[in-house]
Amino acid sequence: MKVIAGGMMDYIIDTDFPEKEALWEMIQDCAHEFFGDDGGVVDADSFLDWLKRYAEYPLFGYMDGKLFSCSYLCGTQPGFKAAIHCFSHPDYRTPEIMIPASRTVLGLYFKELDLQKLEGVVPEYNRPARLFDLRIGMKKDGRFREHFLYQGKMHDCILYTILRSEFYGQ
Numbered sequence: 737m738k739v740i741a742g743g744m745m746d747y748i749i750d751t752d753f754p755e756k757e758a759l760w761e762m763i764q765d766c767a768h769e770f771f772g773d774d775g776g777v778v779d780a781d782s783f784l785d786w787l788k789r790y791a792e793y794p795l796f797g798y799m800d801g802k803l804f805s806c807s808y809l810c811g812t813q814p815g816f817k818a819a820i821h822c823f824s825h826p827d828y829r830t831p832e833i834m835i836p837a838s839r840t841v842l843g844l845y846f847k848e849l850d851l852q853k854l855e856g857v858v859p860e861y862n863r864p865a866r867l868f869d870l871r872i873g874m875k876k877d878g879r880f881r882e883h884f885l886y887q888g889k890m891h892d893c894i895l896y897t898i899l900r901s902e903f904y905g906q
Contacts (some may be wrong), residue, residue, distance in 0.1 A: 756825065758803040759796075762825050791821070795844060797837045804828035807841045809849075817853040831871065838872045843904055852900050859884045860892045869896040873903060 790810050805824040812818040822841070824834060845851055856874060858865045858877035870876070874896035882890035 739864055743779075758825075761805060762803070762806065762823050793845070793849065795841050797824075797841075799828065799833065804833070805837060807838075809845065812849065815852070816852050817855060818845065818849070818851055820854045820856050830859060831868075831884070834868065835872055838868075842872065842898065846900050846903055854898050856896045857883070857893045859886060866894055866896075872898075874898045875902070 744857040787808070791808040792808055792810060793810050794808040796803055797807075803825070805822060805828065807820060809818040809820055820842075822838070829832065842854060845854060854874075855877075856869055857880065858869060860866075860879075866876075874895055875898065877897045879894040880893045880895065883893040884891045
C-alpha cells in the first residue's frame with residue numbers, strides 16, 4: 737500500500753491525472769451511496785464540482801497499482817485544524833486495508849501541515865463509518881442536530897475528532 741500526495745483537487749480533476757477514471761468511479765459510487773437522489777448532491781457531476789471548489793491537500797491510496805481511496809481536507813487552518821473527508825472503493829473497505837491506510841493519512845496530515853486537530857462529521861445513520869472513526873483513534877466530540885438531508889429526511893451528524901497528542905500517544 738502506498739499513499740501519494742496529489743496537489744489541489746481541481747488540478748487533478750481538470751488534467752490528465754492517470755487515475756481520473758478510477759477516481760470518477762469512486763465519486764459516483766460515494767455520491768449514490770451517501771447522498772442518494774436528494775441528499776444535497778444531485779449527481780456525481782455536482783459532487784465533482786464541489787470537490788474542485790473545496791477539497792484541499794488530496795491524498796490517494798494505492799494497492800497493487802490500483803487506486804482505492806482518496807482523502808482530502810476542507811476548511812484547513814494550517815497549524816491548527818482541518819475537517820477530513822475520505823471516500824474509498826467498495827472492494828477495499830475492509831479493516832485490514834482501511835485502518836492502516838487511514839492511520840497513514842492522519843499521520844501525513846498532522847506532520848505535513850502541523851495540525852493540532854482533525855475533525856470528521858458522520859451522519860448518525862452511517863454506523864459503519866462511526867465505528868470506523870473510533871477504531872482509528874477518533875473520539876466522539878459532539879452532535880449536529882438535523883445537519884444532513886438524506887432520502888428526504890434531515891438526520892443528525894456526529895462530530896469525531898483526534899488531537900495530535902492523541903494520535904502520537906497511541
